[in-house]
Amino acid sequence: MPSNPAQAAPAIPLFEPEIAGNEWRYVKECLDTGWVSSVGPYVDRFEAAMAAQAGCRHAVATTSGTAALHVALLVAGVQPDDEVIVSGLTFVAPANAIKYVGAHPVFIDAEPEYWQMDVDLLERFVTTGCRVTGGQLRNVTTGRRVRAIVAVHVLGHPCDMDRITALARRHELAVIEDASESLGATYRGRPVGQLGDIACFSFNGSKIVTSGGGGMITTNHASWAGRAKHLTTQAKSDPIEYVHDDIGYNYRLTNVQAAIGLAQLERLPEFVARKRAIAAKYAAAALPGVRVQPEAPWAEATWWLCTVLINKDATGTDSRAVLARLAAAGVQARPLWHPVPGLAMYRDCQVLGGEVMERLYREALSLPSSTALQPAHQDRVIAALRDAVTANAANSR
CATH class of the missing domain: 3.90.1150.10 (Aspartate Aminotransferase, domain 1)
Structure with missing residues (x-):
């Protein structure tokens, strides 16, 4: 008999998914109908349900939260050698996504009370560390154009988005919400996912809603959503011919994953x-x-x-x-x-x-x-x- 009763008891994991809703039924439908790959009715239903949850007009499914961030930066107009302001207290994904597009992160510390992006530091950087040159906001130290803010809602708690978006509007910066950890959270009664120009979610196995892996983009900008869908499907420009008009990506969520995600989102x-x-x-x-x-x-x-x-x-x-x-x-x-x-x-x-x-x-x-x-x-x-x-x-x- 083990000498330590605590060691005899099952280990308590940090997180584990709860599969107790319609997941089995929806996945069986995918298998029964043959819709198992990157198109299918559950992809459409999951996108529509996520758009409704975020209070947005558009949603685009992706293979991961990181893929969503990558595409969001592209559709927001971030170019190589631009700078993007981002939370320093975060999983590494948003910084990596900034690097994927050839841009440079500028990190903002967390504030000590709620652990979100310190908006006072953000404002100090934008107002005193940057200047407008040729109609563009540029970093005084590097001379690079500052193009966007990635506000990470850390550990399920929203950033102070009214202050962030007001500052961004004054300086014509795009605002990207990284809501990977915060699906279901609200800010002043509004759900995360609608608080900036575009938002990104993750459905990794550890998240509050999982599809086994996957992500989602939400936005109210129709053109941004259309370009995101285009880029995530290899930028194929002809419905029949294999003609592509941009560097695209295979960032498509499968119908089976979307079925799991929809069942989870219902709960x-x-x-x-x-x-x-x-x-x-x-x-x-x-x-x-x-x-x-x-x-x-x-x-x-x-x-x-x-x-x-x-x-x-x-x-x-x-x-x-x-x-x-x-x-x-x-x-x-x-x-x-x-x-x-x-x-x-x-x-x-x-x-x-x-x-x-x-x-x-x-x-x-x-x-x-x-x-x-x-x-x-x-x-x-x-x-x-x-x-x-x-x-x-x-x-x-």
Whole structure:
């Protein structure tokens, strides 16, 4: 018999998809009808449902959230050697997508309260670090044209989009929402996906809605949606002949994936409610030296991954030690992303601020947040976290 009961219990994953709706029925229909590849009725239905969810007129399915970002930058008019302002606290995908189009990221630190793009730093860069030359906004330091802002809604919490879009309009910058982690979140009562010029979503296995892999673009610009559809289908310009008029991409979501995604999307309100209840329970535990990511008064977050700060001064231990203790107790957690400007391929890029994202990288841990997380399992997580943050104090007695 194992000496540690916690090790005998099944491990609690950070996230896992919940397949309990119409997924089996819709996929069987794809198999029964032969619509299994990159066209089919479920692609159309999924796009229409996502457009409705975002409150937009158009949606274009893609193979991933990264592909969606790549195409969004292209249809927004970003050119090689342009600069694109982007959140520094993020998964690496938006920075990589900027590089795909030959542009250069300018990183903006997170603000310390809600961990979203620091709009004060953004405004400082645009108003004092740039100037208008020949009708174009250019970076004073590099001389490059600044073309767009990619605002990442981090961990299911929206950025302060009214301030970002107002600044962008004054300086004729395109606004791209990276809503990969935030499907179902709202900003001042409006869903993410309609708050900028164009938005991108991800349906990776870890996301609140999954299609096993895939992404989506939403926009109210008909011409942008049309060009996005064109580029994601290899830029084929003739319905019969194999004639192409641009460098296109095989970024087409399959009908089988779209069927899974649609079935998941049908349960989005339920999934959001569960995520919010999970985050509320973590916050209510009020563990010493542990602080759950706050929610801004203008936001309703989905808490894609409920994330906490470990205060080393209060607990006598750091986040990596807590991470190891949780793993030993059968609880999967993970740190936040390494700040993208500190990665080897981005160290030469301009950064505004940086202290907040560095601190969050050192102190933050994401906790199990699956929609299927059972109350008893969450109780185990909380107990393991309590033991992990108090271990040093207990050992010193």
